[in-house]
Amino acid sequence: MLDIAEELHRWAEEGRDFAVATVVAVGGSAPRGPGAALAVDSGGTVIGSVSGGCVEGAVYELCVQALRDGASVLERFGYSDEDAFAVGLTCGGVLDILITPVSAAAPAGEVLRAALSAAVRDEPMAVARVVRGPSDLVGEALLVRPDGSYLGGLGDRADLRRTVAAEARAMLEGGRTGTVDLSEDGSRCPGGVTLLVESRVPPPRMIVFGAIDFAAALVRVGKFLGYHVTVCDARPVFATRARFPEADDVVVDWPHRYLRRTATDGRTVLCVLTHDAKFDVPLLTVALRMPVAFVGAMGSRRTHEDRDRRLREAGLTDRELARLRSPIGLDLGARTPEETALSIAAEIVAAGRGGTGTPLTGSGTPIHRDGSGGVRRGPAAA
Known part of the structure; x- marks a missing residue:
């Protein structure tokens, strides 16, 4: 999402509702890595890219649906002989894409808008979003700053929130973007919650x-x-x-x-x-x-x-x-x-x-x- 922060911030300043599709993980051959994003506003305008053209049409429809439903969804696009040309991912890769609505009413809307505002000011920070886990957490976000302070929720799970903030801060220090697996109680083990952490640091x-x-x-x-x-x-x-x-x-x-x-x-x-x-x-x-x-x-x-x-x-x-x-x-x-x-x-x-x-x-x-x-x-x- 942060790779198109300037355009998205302008949309937010103009009061537009929009949905953001963000690459969470890739397998095999894929043209864009984790963090690459495409966004669609309520008027149908599109910016960004998640696949260099392969699955953009299907992702566009998912963004439109997310704007209607107000709910985040994780979708996988994979290659097979049967669906290759239907979806367009003919390069042999697999893409996991998180679609998140961003509006005043959306659960993560305030956090993501704050992240976009920080990004256009070139402030270092990381955004952690839940991409897999309990349904009430998927799409929830935490904005984490270099000093460890953060903005956002994750329900009433205080232990999980502290662990997410620590993990995001560590990735921010390394300027890294990627996924992290945690248990629901916040411990560092797979199987409970998967996070997408996007880091924004000053340009090299x-x-x-x-x-x-x-x-x-x-x-x-x-x-x-x-x-x-x-x-x-x-x-x-x-x-x-x-x-x-x-x-x-x-x-x-x-x-x-x-x-x-x-x-x-x-x-x-x-x-x-x-x-x-x-x-x-x-x-x-x-x-x-x-x-x-x-x-x-x-x-x-x-x-x-x-x-x-x-x-x-x-x-x-x-x-x-x-x-x-x-x-x-x-x-x-x-x-x-x-x-x-x-x-x-x-x-x-x-x-x-x-x-x-x-x-x-x-x-x-x-x-x-x-x-x-x-x-x-x-x-x-x-």
């Missing part, structure tokens, strides 16, 4: 070092992928807002000095495009010892060999150097800044999702992975 950072033409193209791609993008260069004549209007931040500072003082985390991506030893070596000496998601550096193979030698002289170990992706990018035959930016972005995505970078044609590798390792994303972690 991409820091681009080197204010060159390739950096301008990479800024645009980084913004498209949902990163908060910073450009850093020690040369004020190049690091200007006029040259990088789409960047969130443009910083004039020595790269290694800026990296030491700025905030990073396990989702941060560092792209070193300076290919100049006086910038690269001090910067990479710092970067390769930080717990960030990705460190890549531009340059020819000769430049890489010289850089590797200098970094070893600076005291970096084999294990630290193994984290460096250099020359940065996948082999796409790129020539232009835009093509090069695409190759760099492709490597970042592959690193985060566990991809190989090889063509899918004839490869036999899974098309959709869970992407649990590597570069974890921010909004709806989706």
Whole structure:
């Protein structure tokens, strides 16, 4: 639901009633992961997607029905020879989708509206919704904040409410979205209640070092992928807002000095495009010892060999150097800044999702992975 929060918040502000269909779990091959959402308002307007088109028609009808009934429902869409073309899920996957009405009268309406309001303000929080369990709990929601405080009900089940808040807070700290199984008394064991927890954290950072033409193209791609993008260069004549209007931040500072003082985390991506030893070596000496998601550096193979030698002289170990992706990018035959930016972005995505970078044609590798390792994303972690 949080992946379409801005549009849904606008609907809520306009006083519209709507129903939200949210992917709870997937099995096999499916184009969208947990947290992906589609919504339908009382006038029939549709936003979002839960399957890239496969089951949208059937989900639309379920949303319309939920608006009429005022009740949440969990529906499974699976592949078989008999129903594949009737529903449209021909890719061989299974989707569990929760449909929840959101209105002033709906049980979870107040909580979900508050979550949407927090999301558009970029406030970190998690929304936990009951997707399986006692009928009086299905669709109930809890909004959980980083400090552990929460908004919402779950009936008179105080123990369950406290456990749900703790589980949601733990997933929020990791920026994760997924399901959790609990017993009805709140203990951490399967069989009683299943929760869908959606986390909303600030977008991950991409820091681009080197204010060159390739950096301008990479800024645009980084913004498209949902990163908060910073450009850093020690040369004020190049690091200007006029040259990088789409960047969130443009910083004039020595790269290694800026990296030491700025905030990073396990989702941060560092792209070193300076290919100049006086910038690269001090910067990479710092970067390769930080717990960030990705460190890549531009340059020819000769430049890489010289850089590797200098970094070893600076005291970096084999294990630290193994984290460096250099020359940065996948082999796409790129020539232009835009093509090069695409190759760099492709490597970042592959690193985060566990991809190989090889063509899918004839490869036999899974098309959709869970992407649990590597570069974890921010909004709806989706």
